[in-house]
Amino acid sequence: MKPQSLMKRLLLPVALGLVILGLSGCFVGAIGSAVRGTSPFVAQPEIHLPSQPVFPQEVRDCHLGLGPCPEDDSHGVTEPVKAKDAAHGAAEAKPHAKPLGAMQFAVTNTLLAAWFATLVIILFFVLGTRKRSLVPGRFQGLVETLIEGVLSFATGVVGAEMARKALPVVGTIFFFVLFNALLSLFPFYQFLGFVQDGEIKAHLLRSPGTDVNMPMALALVSFAFVEYWGLRAHGLGYFKKFFAFGKLLKGNILGGLIDLFVGFLELISELVRVVSFTFRLFGNMTAGEILVVMVTFLAPFVFIQIFFALELLVALIQSVIFAGLTLVFLSVAVHHEEHH
């Protein structure tokens, strides 16, 4: 039988199966169960904005309200949470998850996922570039295409010479964001976890983009990288952009004050970038995660695929944006003298 005719013959049953699966998803999901008055196929998800500590176990138990908390993290954190719990009243009998203190260390599920992604990235690239031949095989070709893609993207923004210097940091940011976002779409991110009373209380792995610390770390790296190259390109003169005393010292009071104000704005916008970088990625990843979880809750089968496709796109877009903006800011920092 020809493959094409096989495809044709399979098309109808597959499409029919998908429709049936989709409809049954609607039927057994939250929407259908609300109409029928039964409990939904997928339990209502709990949304935790902060990542959940998974190791060591005492911290996890404390976080989940399953065990006593270590003494050192109780100051200033436990009380407000408890107060909040009390405010919610008896309607929510389940103990509320208690976030980590700002200085308390624990391996969170997002950090674990980031380590996992790091391992995957390293394996991918190291295996891909292990046999470096002038005529590449398929795998090497794929890895080369990815890196060359980032390089040519960087070349388009900052020029060929700077692109080669920027490639390691920008490429790593790009691949880290991309791999983290893509890996988190695998189902085992959703079903591996610590179960209590038949429910997953804390996932073992969670998309690192949904932990504000990961985008913030990347934002800080991007910020430090841009400032480093700005300083390297212009020396201490780079700070003249932010502290423009030139006209004021020459006696031009009005112009000097305007320059000072503009410099202040520059400084603020430079610092705000860290915040915008952080919350752009954090917001997009968190929203995507919540969307996927909620759609799974509402209609468990088939419809979720649409949102997975969307998330694939978002993963690519966010990594391109993070790397691209770093490059744009780099270009501005390195060439800013030429604009004036």
Added chain:
Amino acid sequence: MTALGINIPSLIAYLVNFVILLGVLYLFAYKPLLKVLDQRSERIRESLAAADQAREAAASSQATIQQQLDEARRQGQHLLDQAREAAGRYREEEMGRARNEAEAFVARARTDIQRERDAAIDEVRTHFGDLAITAAEQVIKKSLDRTAHHALIAQVLEEGGSLKPS
């Protein structure tokens, strides 16, 4: 801060993680791969230059061959012309010589014929004279002066004109 999940140790852990990833990728991916890419582009550039060179060499040798062919054709044509000319000249010469020989042969033959004819006519005339004289002697039955009659006959013949040697 905590409600949002900001956690300094986590932040530091992510930073360290990033730096490690950066270092590993730099050492095992970016640096060697850029080297390979550079080598490849260098190789491609060289190959293209070599191909250009080969194309130029081929074009120039083609031109040389064409030139040589033209030269050979010209020389051949020249030789052919020379040969044709020589043949023509030779033919003319040969034909001239043959014509001369033929003419000489014809002239000689004509002279021979003339001579033979003159001899024959002389002979005939002699015989005819004798015959005439004999006949006359027979007729008139008298002897005549042979020499005087010969002269007379020659005169008669001369007046007749038809048997005079030319």
